Amino acid sequence: MPDTTLVHCGRDARPAVDHVSLRLGARRDGTDANLFLDVERVHRAFLKPIPSVDRDLMEVAAYVFAADQAVPRGGPGLPADGELGAGWRRRFCYHVPVRNPDVWRSAAVTDLLTSTLGFLSDDEYEFHFRPLASDADFQGTVRFDRAPYDELIDEVALFSGGLDSLAGAVDAAVVRGRKVLLVNHRTNAKVSGRHHQLLAGLGDHARACRPVHIPVWLNKEKELGRSSLQRTRSFVYAAVAAAVARLVGHDRVWFYENGVVGLNLPLSAQVVGGRATRTTHPRVLNGFARLFGLLTGRPFAVENPFVWDTKADVVRRIAAAGCGPLIEFSSSCVETWGRTVDHPHCGACSQCVDRRFGVLAAGQAGHDPGRRYEVDLFTGPRGEGKARHTLAGYLARAEEVRQDGPAGFFRRHGEVGRVLAELPGRPAEVAAQVYDLYRRHAGEVRAVLQQGLAAAVPQIGDRSLDASCLVRLVVDPQAVPPPPPPPPAGPRNVIARRGRGWFVRFAGGDGFFYPDDLGFWYLDHLLRTPDALVPAQDLDAAVRARQAATRQRVRTLIAVAERAAGFAEGPGADDAFDGRTRDQLKADLRNIATLLDTYAADGPDRLEVIDELRARRAAIEAYLRKGTRLGGKVRKLADPVHRVRDRVGKAIRRAVAAIGDEDKPLVAHLQEPVLTLGNSISYRPPPGTTWAAVWSTAS
Missing domain, CATH: 1.20.58 (Methane Monooxygenase Hydroxylase; Chain G, domain 1)
Known part of the structure; x- marks a missing residue:
């Protein structure tokens, strides 16, 4: 069970050793701020201020992202343990000042915020919102590269400077002739020069539809940069884009990402849950959209038009529009601080591997020279650690898709079920599209691999290649490292309270987190006391006693x-x-x-x-x-007896309905006669069904 990390936010957040203190300022101006959100002169650009709820949203996202970076997997004071380890999952408790506390405290908003972020980062979240004492916490507005703002915007899109967002900008501005506003969140100036080159090139190709660019800076002091993982970065991107979109009268933002990365099925059984990043997963984007809509009371959409594209498809879009030369200036590598002018890509991280395969499959190697990668895709040494396992898993998944066929693909990747409910269309049709996406991607990987092996034949013959390079991994089975050991198996059936929510797993399947609800307290008591006929009043009394003990302090x-x-x-x-x-x-x-x-x-x-x-x-x-x-x-x-019976029954039905949104097998298990409700309540499962309150981080 992970310890809770308290995160105190705002100007009045005092530094302390037992919690993370995030003191927001607009810029480094000699104050004690350690987190800086710089969005300059938006009222001058748009001739109107940022609405207070959108200012709250950007700040909440900044706090979440900063704490994500400040607390490595394993908890405060411990080193990050990479992709595996008992300390993977973290628990955060935020105390945040906001301008609209009643809006943020509503159950619908807090439940959606915690569930979406929980799925995004595989952590647990709890939020306490208090009124903002003074608006001096936030003095920034948005800085344009052109001012004043005086043009009609057709679309608002996120622009990271990577291949996918570049392709989205090309598709909107160059191919469809749309006036697109590109929102860019930056945490350092390392890639600013490359972004300017991309934007200049886009302007040259789009001409009259030259994109408008909004860079928003989010920086922090060095002591907060203790983790290189950025699983909550998409929350910052989406929050800033949503705020800007509403200023220009739009209720939609475009988040361009190829489908293989967006769906991001795990590369292996050892990389499960949030350990396979979900930054643009359809469930996350839909969660963002619903959250933004709840905050303002108006429907909002966050959409990914490239969800059925492979990386190679994305690169082909750029080339087909005559923008191939811009590929070289795009940035995909996550290790931005270690990059140089000669090697803007490390070549070893998963993003670099995927980029290189996509560029080669699209036939655009001339616009993305191999010398720009520190580690060559085919012959570069990768050592014995994460880089080698990442590449081996990438190749193995492509081969599994090719060999397994549709039935084997869906057996191996049960997480596809989470996608079916989030994308439009009949589930069978969406499933077929998912398989076709991965089938095409596997074919592209195989074609690039064959070309690379053919080019490396002389080096294979003289055995001059490093044992950890891609070519040796393919042609020499002894060079393939054994996979990391799987995490220890937890109990098959688990119901456990975690923070202000519940973790429930049934029949050894995926576990899910649910916001706190009285019904889960009742279910917890029933599931762990099977075959007992419990009067509703006794059940209610037992739960109330436990709740009282839990909050005794x-x-x-x-x-x-x-x-x-x-x-x-x-x-x-x-x-x-x-x-x-x-x-x-x-x-x-x-x-x-x-x-x-x-x-x-x-x-x-x-x-x-x-x-x-x-x-x-x-x-x-x-x-x-x-x-x-x-x-x-x-x-x-x-009558008091009837009131208790009705309250208990309604609460349990409410909890079962919440489970139904995530875990259909468990809902089917909880139907009558297994679970019966009335004046007396019972849970009578099949023989051998037991529930545990023990929850391991590997669960």
Whole structure:
């Protein structure tokens, strides 16, 4: 079970050794800020300010990305453990100041935010939002390379400077003659010169439809750069693009990425879950779109037009538009800090490998010289570590697709099921498109491989090649390294509380995270006490007792404060409701308001107490609404036994419905007569079905 990393954000976030402190500023100006989001003069460019909810969105994304970089896999103080290891999954608890706290605290927004980020990075997230004390935290706007802004924009697209985003810009501006606004998020100036060359070349080819460019800088102090993985970077890209799009009246942004990288099925059984990056997975893009729509109350779309393209298809788009010379100036390598003018690509990371295969398969080697890669694709040494395993897995998957056929492909890659619900079309048709995409990609890899082997015949003959290079991996089976050992297997059936959510796995399949809900508390009790007939009231009492124990520290702190203030304990949820009860509850609401004012003045150390008080206030207000009619008169409520039965049943059905969105086999398992609801509730599974509360990071 990973430890929780507290992340305190905002100008008032104090440095400490027991949490990550992110102090946002617009630029390095001598303040104590350690995170800088520089979006200059947007009101001058657009003649209007950035809406406050979009400013919140960009800052929340910046905080998430900065913490992702500041905490290596394994937790604070531990080195990153690469693609495997017991410390892979992390748990973050953010305390974030925002301008629109009511919007961000809504259950729909927080649930969608945590679930989308959880799927994106394979971590657990919890957010506490508080009002922003002063808007001085954010003074930046957007900097244009042309000003003032005075042109009609047809499309807004993300522009990273890689091959895929270059192809998207070419397709929009050069091929379709659209005026495209390119949004670019940068974390360092290392590739700025190459971006300027790309933009200049795009302008020359597009002419009247020369793209408009918006660079947004996000930098941090060195002490926050402890991890090179950037799984949450797409959240920053999408957040900035969405904010800019809404300023020009658009409700859609384009996120160009070839389908093999976008779907990104794991290269091997050892690279599972979030360890195969999901930065542009359809589920992530759809999650972003729904989140952005919820924040503003208007539908929004984040779309990937290249989802059925291979990397070679993307390169062919650039070449067909007459923009082949621009390929050389695009940047794909993730190791940007180690690159040089002579070697802008390392040649060893997965992005470089995929780029090189795609360029060669598209016949564009002349526009992407091999000398620009530090490690040659075919003959360059790769050592014994991650680079060698990455290449071996890349080749192995292509060969497996070629040999297995459709049936074997889907058996091997169960994660395809997550794609079917996220893309338009009938599931069978979408599945066929997924297989065709990987089949074509496998054919391209095989064709490039055959060409490379033919060119290396003289070196094969004199045995002068390094044992770790691609050619030796293919022609000499002894040179292929053994795969890393698989992670230890966890229990087949698991239900476990993690942070403010639940991890559930059924029958040894994929595990899923769900936002906290009372129904999962009930399910947890039932699943781990099979064959028992439990009265609804007893189940409710057991769960309430466990919840109380879980939050005992916070409850104790509140109780001490209440006793000191002379507050009396109010009635329970199932006590008789009468005029005296109504008056007592209203008095409790006034007392809670006093406590909230007191704790708000104490600063961020009391955030958990404030959350608990607000939850208590919401529960009392809901109970008052049920028990009073117009004019404040008391309404007779249903029998307490029936109320408990209905509450428990509705909560369990709600949890089962949430599971149904992710895990169809488990929902099928939980149908009657296995799970029965009524005055008494039971879970009677087939013999041998047991559930554990133990959850390993390998699960």
